[in-house]
Structures are given as structure tokens and as C-alpha cells.
Amino acid sequence: MSLYTSFCSAVIFPLHEALKKHSTVKVRRDMEQSQWLNRDEIRLLQLKKLKAFLADVQSHVPYYKNLFGQTGFDPEAIDNLEQLADLPLLAKSEIRAHLADMKADDAVGLSRFNTGGSSGEPLIFYIGNLRVSHDVAAKWRATRWWGVDIGDPEAVIWGSPIELGAQDKIRLLRDKLLRTHLIPAFEMSPEKLDGFIRQIQRIRPKMLFGYPSALAHIASHAEKNGIALDNLGIKVAFVTSERLYDHQREKIESVFACPVANGYGGRDAGFIAHQCPQGGMHITAEDVIVEIVDAQGRVLPAGELGEIVVTHLATRDFPFIRYRTGDMGILSDKICACGRGLPLLDEIQGRTTDFVVARDGTVLHGLALIYVLRDLEGVDAFKIIQDSLDKTTVQIVRTDCYQASIAEEKIVGEFKKRLGAAVNIGIEYTDFIAKERSGKFRYVISHVSP
Structure with missing residues (x-):
């Protein structure tokens, strides 16, 4: 590490965070200690933080004060993390409908944020200094792993x-x-x-x-x-x-x-997980509790694919409790070779709209179609849009070596094998495929719910 880097890490950035009234430096130091706790110790730490967080939210956030009262939920009665599932899932539509009541009555200095809106409608929400401090600290810790x-x-x-x-x-x-x-x-x-x-x-x-x-x-x-x-x-x-x-x-x-280090998170859900040099996708368990749920909202065990649901314990100013991310993933019960006790995400398989549904109802990951196009000569870029169970459109940017008759026969034939013989496969040629409004690129977009 250069002298200037050391000066930035030890002086300039801590000063920057202190001026912004962020506790980032202390949080990062604490995290670099707690990451070495074993799995049971981390769960106990999560339980302690969860009880305090929910009690705080009950006292200061009108939406949750009403919800807890209506459902009879008592934060003080929690004695295991599984009881978190007694609370309903939080969808983006619920946040939009109750935006004002989601703010803590004693929140100071909230900043307005919004997601990029890859689902078509951006989500407006608020973040306080505590949340910023914890998310920045988690990213900082993961950066130093490398x-x-x-x-x-x-x-x-x-x-x-x-x-x-x-x-x-x-x-x-x-x-x-x-x-x-x-x-x-x-x-x-x-x-x-x-x-x-x-x-x-x-x-x-x-x-x-x-x-x-x-x-x-x-x-x-x-x-x-x-x-x-x-x-x-x-x-x-x-x-x-x-x-x-x-x-x-x-x-x-x-x-x-x-090497490539994969990170997973978002403006709304926070800094959820990051890959270490040994390959483990570690959840920021000091701040984030991750559940995997099925289509009916039931919690699934490790090893099973479902939607990723997040409770962020540093969001007391604008809480995210059992928040539906719209992403699909699998939890692991393994311990990483790096020795950290932080739990692992085994897979992150993209958004629910990255999956396609065959005519017979079979749910397929978009990769089943992506690989067909990736293997074709002369395809410079592409996007697959499942418009309905009966129609899928493929947009293609061609190069000079693209052979249309051979490629089209291959695309239609392979797609019909996967989606169904009666499905209409349309192919459109274009000079450019635009990114989403968020700036992200998505290979597959499905308008059919899996």
C-alpha cells in the first residue's frame, strides 16, 4: 500500500465521513472483528440487533406501529430469527402507498433516493446517516478483502x-x-x-x-x-x-x-453480499438478514431457489423489513474456506423477470435461451423479450459474418424446443440495443410471471 493510499484511508476519508456525521470508520472496524465470529455467534448478534431494531421501529415509525398493533406482533417476544417470518413481506407497492408513514418521527437529515426503475416504475424512498454509514462500511470492508x-x-x-x-x-x-x-x-x-x-x-x-x-x-x-x-x-x-x-x-x-469480485446489493436493499478471494459470497450479516421465499411467500431452506427477501437492521429512519428484492437466489449452509463466519449466498440468479416460462408452465432460467444466441457466429449483441406465453421476440445486432438463414433456423428451432412448438418466435434486426433507464443491460426480459 502506498503512503498516499494509507493517508487517504486513515485520514482523508475518515475526515470526510466525520464531517458528514457518519460513523463509517467505527462500523468498519467493528465489522472487521465480527466477520470472524462463528455462525452461531453471528446469529446471536443478529437476534440482539433485530429485537432492538424492531422495538425502535415500533416506537418511531407510524407504519410499523400500526402494523404491529393490528397483527399483535411483539418485538420483545422474539427469541429466534425465524420469528421474523411472522411479519408480512414488504413490496414496493406498499412503500409507494405509505411513503410518509414509513419515515421515523424522529428522523433527521433524511435524503431522498430512488431506484433506477428496471421494473418500469422507480421506487422513491429515504436513507438516513445510520444506513449510509453501515452500507459504506460494508463496502469498504469487502474492498479491503482484495x-x-x-x-x-x-x-x-x-x-x-x-x-x-x-x-x-x-x-x-x-x-x-x-x-x-x-x-x-x-x-x-x-x-x-x-x-x-x-x-x-x-x-x-x-x-x-x-x-x-x-x-x-x-x-x-x-x-x-x-x-x-x-x-x-x-x-x-x-x-x-x-x-x-x-x-x-x-x-x-x-x-x-x-480477478473479478462479485457484489450484490442495491440502493433500496443495501449492501447485501460480496465475494471474498476464496470465492464465498458473504452476506453482510451484521446489518442484513436474508430469507429465501417461494411464490407464496413461504420461507425456504438452504439449497432451494426462491426470491431474496431482505431485512436491513440499520434502516430505522426508513425501515426495510422483509423487503422483496425481486431477485432470485439460493442460500448456502456451507462455511467459506476463508474462515469468516458470515453466511453465504450460494447463487444469485437474477431478477424474477430474467426467467422465462414455457408454454406448458415450466419455468426456465434465461440462460436456456441466452446460450443459443451466444454460440451463433455473427451475433454482436442481443436481447430476448418474452411478450407472452405465445410470443417471444429476439433483437439482434449483426456483424458481417452473420448468416441469416442458418442463424434464424437455429434460433427458432432451439427456442421452440425449450418454450414449446406452438410459440411464435420473432426475430428483429437492429443497429443498437438500448440499455435500461437505470443504465444496466439485461439479456432477458419476461412479461410472464413465473
Whole structure:
């Protein structure tokens, strides 16, 4: 670690957080101790925090004060984490309907946030200093797992209009001091990609951070044009906000000559989990309780696929309790080789809308269709849209070596094998496939509920 990085990590960033009245430094130090607790000790810590959190929420948040009264729920009576399931699940529609009553009556300095709205309708919510401190601390801890720290040169390849619109003068000064370089990657034309590559070469970052689709796209463009990026000294590429596919990981690791560290979370649900160098996807268990539920909302055991539901214990100013993320995943009951007692997510399989439904009702992961297109020569980019049980549309950006008759026969035949012989498969050719409004790219979008 360089002297300047040490100065940033020990002085500049802590001063920045103190001025903002954030307890980030203490929280991170505590987390770096508690991560080594064993699984039972962590569950006891969660139970203690959960009881205090729910009692606080009952006293200060009108929505939950009414809910607990109506259901007879008593936070003081909780003696195990499984009793959390006695509370109803929290959907985005419920937050929209009760936005004012979701705020604590003694909350100070709440900041208004919203999700990018990949479901079509952005969610407005609020975050207080406690929540910010804990989420930043959790990300900071995970960053340090990889031998890098705040103050090391970082290239942030991002495409969300929300972050890009927030680059005021103070943030720009902070980023300059901390050597964080924001590269707006909402547009991915060949000319823009050339510019991104030149910026990365100039910065020579120790770490990359961004959407996996954006980093993989830059890596593919560099490889296609014979541009070497394996000599920059990059130590790790952090990816988040989208599902990380194996082919993306392989491309990023090959071109940038560094490991890829997957992170999972969001503006709404918080910093949920992060991968360690030994491969474990560790849940931020000091702050986050993760449940996996089926379509009826019943809690599933480890090893079974269901929707990821999150309770964030540092959200007392605007609580997220049993919040439905819309993402699908599997909990693991294994212990990671790194020795941390933090529980593990075995798989994160994307949003519920990343799954498709066959004509006979069989639910398939989008990968069942993605691999058909990935193996075709001349397909530069694609998107699959399941409009209904009877119709699926494929958008394709072609290259010169694309053979339409062969490709179309393959796509229609393979898709019908998976979705049903009677399903209409439409193929549309385009010069460009737009990202979502959030800046993310999604290979599969289904309008059919699994």
C-alpha cells in the first residue's frame, strides 16, 4: 500500500465521513472483528440487533406501529430469527402507498433516493446517516478483502443517470483526492469505447468498479482491436448491479489480467453480499438478514431457489423489513474456506423477470435461451423479450459474418424446443440495443410471471 493510499484511508476519508456525521470508520472496524465470529455467534448478534431494531421501529415509525398493533406482533417476544417470518413481506407497492408513514418521527437529515426503475416504475424512498454509514462500511470492508483500499486509483465505469447527475463540485473534489475516476459508460459506441480504454490506460487503476456488462464490453472491444490491458497492474475488478455471467467473468479476467469480485446489493436493499478471494459470497450479516421465499411467500431452506427477501437492521429512519428484492437466489449452509463466519449466498440468479416460462408452465432460467444466441457466429449483441406465453421476440445486432438463414433456423428451432412448438418466435434486426433507464443491460426480459 502506498503512503498516499494509507493517508487517504486513515485520514482523508475518515475526515470526510466525520464531517458528514457518519460513523463509517467505527462500523468498519467493528465489522472487521465480527466477520470472524462463528455462525452461531453471528446469529446471536443478529437476534440482539433485530429485537432492538424492531422495538425502535415500533416506537418511531407510524407504519410499523400500526402494523404491529393490528397483527399483535411483539418485538420483545422474539427469541429466534425465524420469528421474523411472522411479519408480512414488504413490496414496493406498499412503500409507494405509505411513503410518509414509513419515515421515523424522529428522523433527521433524511435524503431522498430512488431506484433506477428496471421494473418500469422507480421506487422513491429515504436513507438516513445510520444506513449510509453501515452500507459504506460494508463496502469498504469487502474492498479491503482484495488487498486494495480507499485511496488506491480506481476507475468507476458506470452508466446510471442518478450517479452521473450527482457529480457536484464537492463530490468531484472528494473523488480527486481519493483518486476515484468516474467514466460515464451509458453510451457504448466504438468511438466511446476507444475513449474509455484510453482513460483506463492513462489512470492505470488498481481497481475497476462497474456493471459486468460494461466491463465485459470494454474488454471485448480491446481484445477485438488488439489493445493490451493486461499490463496496467489492475488488482481486482469489482462488479455489481447486474447478474454476472460466466462468459463475462472470463472475458474481464482474461483481458484485464485480474480477478473479478462479485457484489450484490442495491440502493433500496443495501449492501447485501460480496465475494471474498476464496470465492464465498458473504452476506453482510451484521446489518442484513436474508430469507429465501417461494411464490407464496413461504420461507425456504438452504439449497432451494426462491426470491431474496431482505431485512436491513440499520434502516430505522426508513425501515426495510422483509423487503422483496425481486431477485432470485439460493442460500448456502456451507462455511467459506476463508474462515469468516458470515453466511453465504450460494447463487444469485437474477431478477424474477430474467426467467422465462414455457408454454406448458415450466419455468426456465434465461440462460436456456441466452446460450443459443451466444454460440451463433455473427451475433454482436442481443436481447430476448418474452411478450407472452405465445410470443417471444429476439433483437439482434449483426456483424458481417452473420448468416441469416442458418442463424434464424437455429434460433427458432432451439427456442421452440425449450418454450414449446406452438410459440411464435420473432426475430428483429437492429443497429443498437438500448440499455435500461437505470443504465444496466439485461439479456432477458419476461412479461410472464413465473
